[in-house]
Amino acid sequence: MSEDVDIKLVPNEVFHDLTSRNARRKARKAVKQHIQSLVAENNTFKTGEQATVKDEYRYFSFDVRYPQAH
Known part of the structure; x- marks a missing residue:
């Protein structure tokens, strides 16, 4: 059985104020890394492959x- 959890992020004004495409990409990458680290720090859950x-x-x-x- 497969279960999915979808998280939708709604950009705030700070994100919209980022002027470059690269800055926005880095902000999204930081969010991804933060979510992944929270899951990895939990003793109940294990992250899979890359x-x-x-x-x-x-x-x-x-x-x-x-x-x-x-």
Whole structure:
């Protein structure tokens, strides 16, 4: 069985004030790294293989493994 968790980020004014495409990409990358580190720090969950990143960090995904009771 596969389960997905989708997180949608809504840009705030600070993000919109970033003038360069590169600055916005770096901001999105920092968010991705922060989410991934929060999952990795948790003792219950384990991150899977390397994340898939597309469209300048507008989309990213990674596997999260969690304990399953049968």
